[in-house]
Amino acid sequence: MTEEKETPEESPVASDEEMVKVHAELHREKPPPTMGFLHAPLVFVFLFGCLVFFCSIQLANSTNKFQLHPPEDLVKLSPEEKAALKLERKAESGKKIFAIRCASCHQLNGQGLPNMFPPLAGSEWATSDPGLITKIILNGLKGKIEVKGETWGLVPAQNMIPVPISDREIANVTTYVRQAWGNSASEITEQQVSDFRAESSGQTEQWTGEQLRALYPSGISDK
């Protein structure tokens, strides 16, 4: 009974000393912190280092000395090949523009529709002077014309209105038209289109066939 009573009174006094003693003992008994720990991680660090090293060699070999892009001579094309590739892409883009902007009337096959829309396949208006086809797109075309020996544009409601697209789009679509369906005329550049746009800035109405024939007398042999 008495012991039980004393314990709680003694314990706070004794506990400080005891705590210090216990800690000191624990401290003495504790193994040095590095014992048994250091060697295994060192081995892993070494192995990991080797892994990084050999992977780097492998990566350097497989990426051509860490270059992001393939070696230059692989991408190097001759100027002719580059020009051909550029023209191909231009015509591809032109084909899409044609499908959206022109095919509803002139048809996807460039044959037009009898008595309504003239053909572009084999048409001198499309394939002679670059200025002709470009200016037709810029300002439209109305009135009678001859295409491949047939007369078109007799119905005023079926005139061609201007197609509002950019110089680049005109360059692409005209280049496509001039080289599709058996046509084999020259490419038209964006710069040419921009020059033709400047030349025809005074023309507010749709062109007539006569106007264009006067501007490009050698362009059209049809009457």
Ligand code: HEC
């Ligand atoms: C709304 C229908 C319509 C659209 C769209 C249209 N055209 Fe035309 N196009 C005509 C008509 C109609 C004529 C004949 C106009 C006339 O003589 O009165 C014509 C004439 C032409 C001519 C001269 C005649 C010939 O057959 O070669 C060319 C070149 C031409 N268009 C190219 C184009 C191109 C390229 C596009 C697209 C960028 C286009 N057209 C979009 C209706 C259209």
